[in-house]
Amino acid sequence: MRFTDPAARRRPRAVLSFAAIIIVTTMGADAPGAEESNAPLSPQAQQEIAQLEAEIDRIEAGAIERLAAPPENQVQQVELLGKLMLYDKQLSVNRNEACAFCHTPETGFTGPVSELNRTTGSYPGSVRTRFSNRKPQSHAYAPLSPVLHYNSAQGDLVGGNFWDMRATGRRLGNPAAEQAEGPPTNPVEMGLPDVACAVYRASQRPYRALFEGVWGPQAFAIAWPDNVERVCERPGPATAGDPLPVHLGPIDRGRAGTTFDQMAQSIAGYEASAEVTAFTSKFDAVRANKAQFTTQEQQGYDLFRGQARCNECHRDGGPGEDPLFTDFTASNIGTPANPRLPYYGENRPDALGYVANPLGSSFVDGGVGTFLSNGHLLSQPSAVDQRWLKLAPDNQARIQVPTLRNVDKRPYPAFVKAYGHNGYFTSLKQIVHFYNTRDVLPRCKPHDPGEGTTCWPAPESTDNMNTSKVGRLGLSDAQEEALVSFMQTLTDGYAPLDRQ
DSSP, rough: OOOGGGGSOOOOOOSSSSSGTTTEEOOTTTTTTTEEEEHHHOOHHHHHHHHHHHHHHHHHHHHHHHHSSSSHHHHHHHHHHHHHHTOOOOGSSSSSGGGGGSOBGTTTSBOOOOHHHTSSSSOOSSTOBBBSSSSSOOTTGGGEEEEEEEEEETTTTEOBBBBBOEEEEEEEHHHHHHHHHHGGOOOOTTTSSSSHHHHHHHHHHHHHHHHHHHHTTTOOOOOTTHHHHHHHTSOOOOOOSSSSSSSHHHHHHHHHHHHHHHHHHHHHHHSSTTSSSSOHHHHHHHTTTTTOHHHHHHHHHHHHHTTGGGGGGGGGOOOOOOOOOSSEEEEBOBOOOOOTTTTGOOOOOOSOOOOTTTTTGGOOOOOOHHHHOOOOOTTSSSSOOOGGGGGGGHHHOOEOOOOOTTOOOSSSTTOOOOBSSTTOOOOOHHHHHHHHHTTOBOOOOTTTBBTTBBBBBBOOOOTOOOSSSSSSOOOOOHHHHHHHHHHGOBBOOOOOOOOO
16 A cells, blocks of 8 residues: 555655645635635645655556556456556646546545545546536446436436436446546546547557557547647637537547547446455455454444445345445435535636636535436536436435445545545544434534534535435444444455465
8 A cells, every 4th residue: 555644754845746836726715604715735735646646657657567468358458448548647638637536546446635535525627726516436336337227116216427327328338438438528627628639648648559459440540630739738618619629520520439438438347347346345255254243343234234224225235236335326315515615616717717616605516406407517428318307306416325335445544535425524434423313413503613513514405305214313322333333344455364
């Protein structure tokens, strides 16, 4: 494990990082209850980001070395391609942000910067002053989500990727692949103005030959315009008058689109590999009779399946089911708005004229319902499907149920992880306490010191709020701790003792 606790070592003399020279809005002036704070990232954040960048470069270099003798098996070749692209920062507009900037192994493939998890909740994009409205989801186990569909018997949409299910999988037959197509042209993430830019950048990378060997020599046989470099260096979004700024003929445009799909399918292939979706937790070892729960872990598991009602959505497996600890539906658990999100302050044009959040402080995350009714501004294509419009009201503010696998995986004990779609919660115990007491404790007053322990803020939205399984569980503090103890057994990488 390369990540270490910053408090456990000396701070380096200098941090050569983008974070040392940029200024970001760490809390939007219009965020609920926020004060204006335009300041550099803290030294701790700079140090963690520099460490993260070095770790991404290290992993990428190791993957590039494997190109000298690539695997003969085509599935393994696809997985290697996917890994190479996930750790390739050249696929972002400013060549500074790989997918792995928000998804690393040490945290279960979710947000890897403790200080950002503690403060902003969401992460900056390739344009470092632009932040998303949500925390990074884990992409481990995400490829096991089914194509989004409506289960009329239970009255639920099931499947897809992203917090709002917008990567439906209905076009490629693979939600994880469609999810991988979102960040490259999302203006608040990797920021390219055209999917063709991702293809062009990939054509210049060391893995080009392997890609052509897997997907065919036509993949990059595209007549690129003379200005492609300049076009792809300007952050998106593209203008309404020129939505595809890399000007290609129809055949080349079709080829670029197909290659982009194959890039995404490669990434999904890596995410589905045993390196990412591993099933190597203590829980798995217990199921295989290679380990035993402690008394507290067993108590937590009994509560998980019983009084706490966790298993009704975070399924531990049943007949014909893998224990994925999600049912791939969506729910509004009543999470409060997170005033630390810089997104609330992104309601004015940035240096390039882009406004990420026109609603400013009045923004309310509509989750699945907003996707169904409006599509998604930041991830195209996501055209509204008229057949599903009638489902939008019943899905307003609902958020996809995340897997609990690796929910507490962290590189060192003091590392802060964020929970909830907007990162409001900053410990596993805190979100368990919320599930238990949301409807028991009083509403917090402004700047209430008891927030998160003796009171809770109002939900961001009460639309379709889950009141049957969340809010009044009647658990003691010791029972909450037991639930946390059990969920810690879902961390991959457990090495059971040899019982023979």
